[in-house]
Amino acid sequence: MDKKIIVGIETHVQLKTKSKMFCSCSTEYFGGKPNINVCPVCLGYPGALPKVNEDAIKQAIKVGKLLHFKHINYYSSFERKNYMYPDLFKGFQITQYKNPIVSDGYLEIDTQGEVDPASKDTNHPKATPTHHVVPKKINIYRAHLEEDTAKSLHESGYTLIDGNKAGIPLLEIVSAPDINGAAEAKEYAVSLYNILKYSNVSDCDMEKGQMRFDININLEINDSGRKYYTPIVEIKNLNSFRALERSINFEESLQFSEFEKNRIEMNKGNKVTKGWNDLKGETVFQRGKEESDDYRYFPEPDLPPLVISQEFIDSVKIENSAEDTMLQLEKANISKSSAAVLVLTLGIEFVKFFNNACDIYNGDLNNLVNWIINDLAGIISEHNIDLSSISVSGFVKILNLVNDKKLTATSAKEIINKMIVEKENIDELISSRIVVSDDTLIDKYIDAMLGENQELVQTYLNGKEGVLSFFIGQVMKKMQGRASPSDIKDKILIKIKNFQ
Amino acid sequence: MILELHKKLKAGNISAKELAEEYLKIAEDKNKVLNSYISITKDYAISHLPDKIESILDGIPGCIKDNINILSTNTTAGSQVLKEYISPYTATVISNLDKFTLIGKGNMDSFAFGSTTQNSYFGPSLNPHDINTVAGGSSGGVASAVAAGSAVFGIGSDTGGSVRQPASFCGIVGLKPTYGLISRYGLIAMGSSFDVIGIMANTVDDVALILNEACKYDPKDSTSLNIKKKIDYSKFSDISKLKVGVLKFNDDGVEKDVITAFSNSIEDIKKLGCSVKEVVIDHLKYVIAAYYILVPSEISANMARFDGIRFGYHPKGVKDLEEFYIEARSKFEDEVKRRILIGTYTLSSGYYDAYYSKADAVRRLIKQEFDEAFRDVDVIVSPTSPTVAYRKDKVFDNPLELYLSDIFTIPANLIGAPAISIPNGLSCDNLPTGLQIMGPQLSELNILSLANKLYKKYG
Numbered sequence: 001m002d003k004k005i006i007v008g009i010e011t012h013v014q015l016k017t018k019s020k021m022f023c024s025c026s027t028e029y030f031g032g033k034p035n036i037n038v039c040p041v042c043l044g045y046p047g048a049l050p051k052v053n054e055d056a057i058k059q060a061i062k063v064g065k066l067l068h069f070k071h072i073n074y075y076s077s078f079e080r081k082n083y084m085y086p087d088l089f090k091g092f093q094i095t096q097y098k099n100p101i102v103s104d105g106y107l108e109i110d111t112q113g114e115v116d117p118a119s120k121d122t123n124h125p126k127a128t129p130t131h132h133v134v135p136k137k138i139n140i141y142r143a144h145l146e147e148d149t150a151k152s153l154h155e156s157g158y159t160l161i162d163g164n165k166a167g168i169p170l171l172e173i174v175s176a177p178d179i180n181g182a183a184e185a186k187e188y189a190v191s192l193y194n195i196l197k198y199s200n201v202s203d204c205d206m207e208k209g210q211m212r213f214d215i216n217i218n219l220e221i222n223d224s225g226r227k228y229y230t231p232i233v234e235i236k237n238l239n240s241f242r243a244l245e246r247s248i249n250f251e252e253s254l255q256f257s258e259f260e261k262n263r264i265e266m267n268k269g270n271k272v273t274k275g276w277n278d279l280k281g282e283t284v285f286q287r288g289k290e291e292s293d294d295y296r297y298f299p300e301p302d303l304p305p306l307v308i309s310q311e312f313i314d315s316v317k318i319e320n321s322a323e324d325t326m327l328q329l330e331k332a333n334i335s336k337s338s339a340a341v342l343v344l345t346l347g348i349e350f351v352k353f354f355n356n357a358c359d360i361y362n363g364d365l366n367n368l369v370n371w372i373i374n375d376l377a378g379i380i381s382e383h384n385i386d387l388s389s390i391s392v393s394g395f396v397k398i399l400n401l402v403n404d405k406k407l408t409a410t411s412a413k414e415i416i417n418k419m420i421v422e423k424e425n426i427d428e429l430i431s432s433r434i435v436v437s438d439d440t441l442i443d444k445y446i447d448a449m450l451g452e453n454q455e456l457v458q459t460y461l462n463g464k465e466g467v468l469s470f471f472i473g474q475v476m477k478k479m480q481g482r483a484s485p486s487d488i489k490d491k492i493l494i495k496i497k498n499f500q
Numbered sequence: 501m502i503l504e505l506h507k508k509l510k511a512g513n514i515s516a517k518e519l520a521e522e523y524l525k526i527a528e529d530k531n532k533v534l535n536s537y538i539s540i541t542k543d544y545a546i547s548h549l550p551d552k553i554e555s556i557l558d559g560i561p562g563c564i565k566d567n568i569n570i571l572s573t574n575t576t577a578g579s580q581v582l583k584e585y586i587s588p589y590t591a592t593v594i595s596n597l598d599k600f601t602l603i604g605k606g607n608m609d610s611f612a613f614g615s616t617t618q619n620s621y622f623g624p625s626l627n628p629h630d631i632n633t634v635a636g637g638s639s640g641g642v643a644s645a646v647a648a649g650s651a652v653f654g655i656g657s658d659t660g661g662s663v664r665q666p667a668s669f670c671g672i673v674g675l676k677p678t679y680g681l682i683s684r685y686g687l688i689a690m691g692s693s694f695d696v697i698g699i700m701a702n703t704v705d706d707v708a709l710i711l712n713e714a715c716k717y718d719p720k721d722s723t724s725l726n727i728k729k730k731i732d733y734s735k736f737s738d739i740s741k742l743k744v745g746v747l748k749f750n751d752d753g754v755e756k757d758v759i760t761a762f763s764n765s766i767e768d769i770k771k772l773g774c775s776v777k778e779v780v781i782d783h784l785k786y787v788i789a790a791y792y793i794l795v796p797s798e799i800s801a802n803m804a805r806f807d808g809i810r811f812g813y814h815p816k817g818v819k820d821l822e823e824f825y826i827e828a829r830s831k832f833e834d835e836v837k838r839r840i841l842i843g844t845y846t847l848s849s850g851y852y853d854a855y856y857s858k859a860d861a862v863r864r865l866i867k868q869e870f871d872e873a874f875r876d877v878d879v880i881v882s883p884t885s886p887t888v889a890y891r892k893d894k895v896f897d898n899p900l901e902l903y904l905s906d907i908f909t910i911p912a913n914l915i916g917a918p919a920i921s922i923p924n925g926l927s928c929d930n931l932p933t934g935l936q937i938m939g940p941q942l943s944e945l946n947i948l949s950l951a952n953k954l955y956k957k958y959g
Contacts, residue, residue: 040588040589043810044805044810045588045589045805045810045811046567046569046575046577046582046585046688046689046805046806046811047567047568047569047591047684047685047686047687047688047689048589048685048686049684049685049720049721049722050722051719051720051722052722080801082800082801082804082847084804084807084825086807086809086821089805089810090801090804090805091801091803091804091805091807092801092804159821161809294848294849296800296801296844296847296848296849296852297847298797298798298801298847298852298856301691301692301693301723301798302689302692302721302722302723303722303723304722304723
């Protein structure tokens with residue numbers, strides 16, 4: 001029996017806006033006092049009416065552009081989705097059901113294929129010797145606007161409700177069931193995360209619930225020339241890439257073994273809803289189709305249809321697109337793998353830092369990127385320092401001195417570290433480490449070192465060339481990095497001959 | 501009446517305080533019998549008096565239906581559920597009326613579901629013309645107060661006739677404006693796509709003056725109309741060339757005195773010089789069915805927020821969430837429960853297409869038919885209600901009997917058009933009958949002008 005796993009993902013993303021979806025309350029809901037950013041509208045008080053937040057519409061249009069949506073709809077509408085729960089204040093959620101704001105998009109992801117010698121893409125950062133990267137289009141049916149619920153806290157027999165989160169704008173992005181497996185699901189989710197975060201559509205902080213996934217999953221099983229489909233399982237509320245991957249893997253083997261046992265195929269009535277238990281690493285049954293909610297959708301009478309013009313759509317600009325930035329970096333001959341780290345892993349702030357640095361940097365831009373992604377980013381994350389506090393000109397000044405051979409790379413690293421962590425004055429640091437241009441001075445240090453290590457010199461001359469790096473290190477240390485290791489090496493090699 | 505009072509207040513012939521006290525006194529006296537008010541807001545009135553008289557409504561005594569929020573007043577919507585509820589904000593329409601004097605909050609059928617005020621948790625409001633009859637509903641308290649003279653004007657809400665029918669029963673003027681002309685922000689919703697704030701007063705002049713103040717575009721209500729050209733509704737237009745349509749209706753169930761009064765009105769209209777022609781609306785027989793599917797559907801969602809968690813009746817000592825909900829929602833009055841159940845049913849999966857979708861289609865057809873009719877005529881007249889005020893002990897066989905009496909008022913709500921009810925005579929029991937004048941959207945000036953001419957004749 002062959003099996004193919006079929007997954008569709010519904011991604012809920014909190015849109016980054018100043019105020020809520022249907023009122024002017026602040027969207028600051030995390031960490032503050034409960035129930036401070038609330039009003040009659042988001043609390044669902046009698047008589048209060050919703051008003052659509054234009055910034056949320058703009059963010060949705062941005063997503064429409066970023067995810068190649070064919071239709072950014074001039075006409076979309078809101079519906080009420082009815083269900084009773086204490087954290088849903090109005091007793092219904094305002095959402096877009098029949099006519100979403102954008103429809104028919106896609107996201108291209110990288111999937112791993114086996115190496116085909118004819119079309120080997122070894123350049124790609126994710127390619128491996130046995131696998132190459134195959135691009136794959138994941139179709140996205142639609143994305144629609146809705147509102148988040150309040151937050152319930154269950155404490156010592158009570159349920160406490162915090163309304164600060166009630167009414168935060170959400171965009172639900174619904175993919176086609178084009179995703180075949182956990183790896184692709186993760187790739188899709190990570191790409192979505194990168195794109196949305198980079199373009200400032202959402203902070204996508206999954207710990208805060210700003211991005212979460214519901215998935216629909218089943219298997220296509222090929223047995224003796226016939227295709228079977230296992231019952232669809234919906235897994236709700238996955239809060240991390242890891243949970244997404246693990247739940248798919250778990251469900252894949254579960255559905256396969258169940259099919260082997262009972263050979264039950266999908267039908268209209270046997271879809272079930274499950275949750276994910278992260279501790280146990282398993283999916284947990286929640287309810288079957290017959291117990292599923294009837295949401296009784298109907299048009300939201302308090303909101304006229306949302307009509308937007310082409311001019312309005314055109315006025316929404318994508319200031320930063322991860323895709324565009326990657327292309328620009330490619331044009332500047334930055335290696336794909338470094339660009340991917342800079343744009344996708346480190347993000348927009350680092351790209352801005354890079355762009356500012358470019359203007360004054362005097363060397364190969366690949367080196368600049370490497371300094372940023374290897375050294376700068378490392379120090380910053382290790383010491384939890386804010387990138388905006390770091391002087392671009394100071395940073396570049398140090399690197400330019402390296403390019404001019406006035407500082408060694410070792411010194412530069414040390415100075416950068418001290419500049420960032422200890423906020424030391426870089427001019428003093430530089431002047432004490434500037435490369436010694438006086439050859440006779442370097443010679444003096446080498447002579448002294450060789451004099452102190454005569455036994456090792458003999459060892460070297462006896463053929464153990466490994467000690468050479470020790471010699472270099474000793475001189476570097478004495479000179480506090482003020483000469484380049486290669487210069488020192490050359491000079492030592494000449495001098496050591498004299499000992500023979 | 502408002503203009504005269506305004507002049508007196510402005511000239512200092514009477515102070516706002518004296519006027520407030522006078523009306524509060526009448527309200528307190530009459531309320532013992534009529535039960536027009538759920539609360540008489542004496543302290544509020546006295547502490548909110550205008551320092552000086554500027555705007556036309558400053559210091560004018562008014563009664564506000566108790567489903568309209570006014571900051572820090574008790575707003576019950578006529579229901580036990582909100583018996584103790586204090587509004588945390590003020591409805592836009594109230595802010596628009598400047599410094600009028602709030603005499604009290606008018607009694608109403610619970611959540612405005614009804615047409616007798618007998619669904620009020622606080623008991624029915626009675627009709628000042630005959631205290632053995634009801635004031636009508638759902639804005640019956642307001643109509644009763646205005647007719648009894650304990651308020652100069654009243655603000656109600658009209659979802660299917662709730663301003664016009666009690667106005668007709670109590671012999672006063674009641675206007676249901678175009679949907680969206682007056683902001684709904686702060687009105688406790690019934691059927692959101694039907695609800696409008698309506699105006700009640702003793703004269704058409706007064707209604708027009710209040711409309712001038714009440715209708716401002718409100719960004720807080722997304723269905724509020726943003727009309728660039730400001731109209732002065734108190735400057736009535738010439739109606740002698742008006743083309744008046746007379747609605748053809750089935751006489752069954754329409755009282756003889758109502759028909760007589762209506763026939764007399766048509767003669768009067770002719771005498772004003774207007775041309776008169778019959779208007780047939782083929783789908784008229786479906787309006788009640790469509791209305792009583794669509795409105796409960798919206799109600800079922802609008803009532804969900806009354807879960808007892810954040811405001812209103814809050815159950816104590818229950819063991820879990822389900823018991824909490826059951827207890828909280830058991831406090832709804834019977835008619836509220838009935839409409840929530842109907843609406844939940846008509847929206848349910850498998851029934852939506854058979855009920856909600858069909859009713860919505862009927863609504864569109866009726867709109868088309870009226871649009872068509874309004875190409876030929878400027879206004880359409882009919883009785884406001886098939887009957888005069890019911891006796892307070894009248895027993896209805898089933899709720900449907902009462903629903904059917906909304907036949908003349910519902911079309912205006914289905915299509916979002918304005919309609920006014922004016923008194924046009926008395927029955928042999930000396931109970932007022934009402935004439936309804938309806939026009940296409942935003943034709944308030946026309947219907948007010950015609951109403952004013954006719955009213956002057958009866959007034």
